[in-house]
Amino acid sequence: MDKIGHRYVIQYFYLKGLSPSGSKSALDSTLGESAPSYAMIKNWVAQFKRGRTSCEDEHRTGQQNEVTTPETFKKIHKIILDDRRLKVRELADIVGLSKSAIHRILTENLDMKKLSARWVPRLLTIDHKQHRADVSMNCLAMFTKKIKTKFLRRFITMDEKWVHHYTLETKQQSKQWTSRGEPASKKAKTTLSAGKVMASVFLDARGKTRKSSKTVDIEKKFVLQ
Known part of the structure; x- marks a missing residue:
């Protein structure tokens, strides 16, 4: 389940009257390790209490269109293959995107994760x-x-x-x-x-x-x- 799906489930539990901790327990029992964090659940419950109804990402002013282009994915992938120890912050500075955008591209679009070397x-x-x-x-x-x-x-x-x-x-x-x-x-x-x-x-x-x-x-x- 992607993050948008998590938000809809959190909204459903909120409308049912579950607390953030109750929603966290229900999601953990169903999704296991892929369940969202308690901080994320608490944040979205607070937004729903303030009147938010949409679970989609809001459009940000000045958001760069090239974030989701295949050319950007290839560029980031090539940089990572040249230096696999790059931090998200360093990669964001090189490409000129936000750290959240870089992390989303690495984990969701390129399906990569950072692993420690095996002794x-x-x-x-x-x-x-x-x-x-x-x-x-x-x-x-x-x-x-x-x-x-x-x-x-x-x-x-x-x-x-x-x-x-x-x-x-x-x-x-x-x-x-x-x-x-x-x-x-x-x-x-x-x-x-x-x-x-x-x-x-x-x-x-x-x-x-x-x-x-x-x-x-x-x-x-x-x-x-």
């Missing part, structure tokens, strides 16, 4: 993936040939964690505009920096944990602090 351990190349597959096949072959318990006793797993000296980019900062069905962008958890140390932990089949000297030093620092 992955590393951005692997084709060679990296093939090497990991080869190592896994070799380990599986040795596992089937030798006695399983003997093989597992010699197998040591290892995990590592970068401890940074500064705060990395947040998920909010990594948001980019994407079209419906387009996957979110990816970024590696570890980035090049001068201020970081590596914490490493090793674990064998018997549950014995072994730590690198750097990991022990890091833990000592945290305890002392």
Whole structure:
């Protein structure tokens, strides 16, 4: 349901005598996440109380006709594809339209939304993936040939964690505009920096944990602090 449809439903509930909170509960139970916000419902109920009868957008003086033209959509889409991290305010300044018009074009006409980058351990190349597959096949072959318990006793797993000296980019900062069905962008958890140390932990089949000297030093620092 589009925003005009929401307004008609709000008007219907208002004429029935429902309060804004009652209208919000009824819309949430029917529409779920696509239901309008409480602030929007409260605003339109106030307008209906003041005597407004139309649910359509009122014509604004000086409103630009090119807002709804396909050429404007293509222009905005091209700008977004060149820099997917642009804010609505920045895009409005570039195109010369209001922020509300830009947001409406992005979400309704271009069917786009801003998503945070999905964290992955590393951005692997084709060679990296093939090497990991080869190592896994070799380990599986040795596992089937030798006695399983003997093989597992010699197998040591290892995990590592970068401890940074500064705060990395947040998920909010990594948001980019994407079209419906387009996957979110990816970024590696570890980035090049001068201020970081590596914490490493090793674990064998018997549950014995072994730590690198750097990991022990890091833990000592945290305890002392």
